[in-house]
Amino acid sequence: MTAVRLPPGYRIEPLRRDHPPRSAFHSGQEEVDDWLANKALQNQEKHLSATKVLIDPVGAIAGFYTLATAQVDFADLPPKLFRRLPRRNLPVAVLAWLGVREGDQGQGHGRRLLAQALRDSYDAGQIFPFVAVILDCIDDKALRFYQRWDFCPLPGHNYRLFLSWSQLQAMATGC
Numbered sequence: 001m002t003a004v005r006l007p008p009g010y011r012i013e014p015l016r017r018d019h020p021p022r023s024a025f026h027s028g029q030e031e032v033d034d035w036l037a038n039k040a041l042q043n044q045e046k047h048l049s050a051t052k053v054l055i056d057p058v059g060a061i062a063g064f065y066t067l068a069t070a071q072v073d074f075a076d077l078p079p080k081l082f083r084r085l086p087r088r089n090l091p092v093a094v095l096a097w098l099g100v101r102e103g104d105q106g107q108g109h110g111r112r113l114l115a116q117a118l119r120d121s122y123d124a125g126q127i128f129p130f131v132a133v134i135l136d137c138i139d140d141k142a143l144r145f146y147q148r149w150d151f152c153p154l155p156g157h158n159y160r161l162f163l164s165w166s167q168l169q170a171m172a173t174g175c
């Protein structure tokens with residue numbers, strides 16, 4: 001996966017308490033905004049999840065994503081792709097949240113944040129292995145956005161998508 005290029009003046013960095021007010025961020029999805037405003041930092045301080053923010057040239061939060069870890073049962077994974085794995089709970093990376101400021105949507109920030117989230121996941125996965133990245137889509141719009149990136153639904157869960165480690169590795173290494 002090539003380095004994520006940002007427009008001039010933008011940067012992505014770990015969420016900090018001294019970032020501009022998180023409550024000023026609005027993505028058009030109340031649940032996503034509430035996570036950033038009220039829970040992201042608290043969960044990060046408890047070491048339950050890690051959030052990175054996209055800072056725009058004037059220092060405001062233009063987007064963010066949150067990564068965490070979880071386990072899924074072998075039986076919840078598509079048997080064809082995962083048949084060689086042990087039949088027990090298996091570690092996964094979770095793209096728990098992703099959001100772009102409402103007025104900035106459609107300009108590629110979502111794509112850049114997702115690319116950076118997958119790069120972070122790939123880097124982490126080389127040290128703490130997991131079998132897939134999973135995420136839950138908030139609505140059909142989000143579903144269409146993620147499906148462009150080879151994420152596929154888990155069997156029986158139309159809004160829970162996965163990208164296997166081998167797909168992530170192929171993206172990251174270009175083979």
Ligand SMILES: CC(C)(COP(=O)(O)OP(=O)(O)OC[C@H]1O[C@@H](n2cnc3c(N)ncnc32)[C@H](O)[C@@H]1OP(=O)(O)O)[C@@H](O)C(=O)NCCC(=O)NCCS
Pocket residue numbers: 027028029032096097098099100101104105106107108109110111112136137138139140141142144145148
């Ligand atoms: C989903 C979201 C993160 C996308 O961010 P964005 O900055 O608008 O997306 P981008 O501009 O990077 O779009 C990337 C590509 O996906 C496409 N795309 C974006 N939204 C799409 C949608 N709803 N349906 C289909 N394609 C979509 C774009 O056309 C673009 O295609 P291109 O690369 O060929 O130009 C943003 O709309 C958002 O924050 N929504 C509200 C919160 C949310 O739903 N979060 C996800 C669940 S936690």
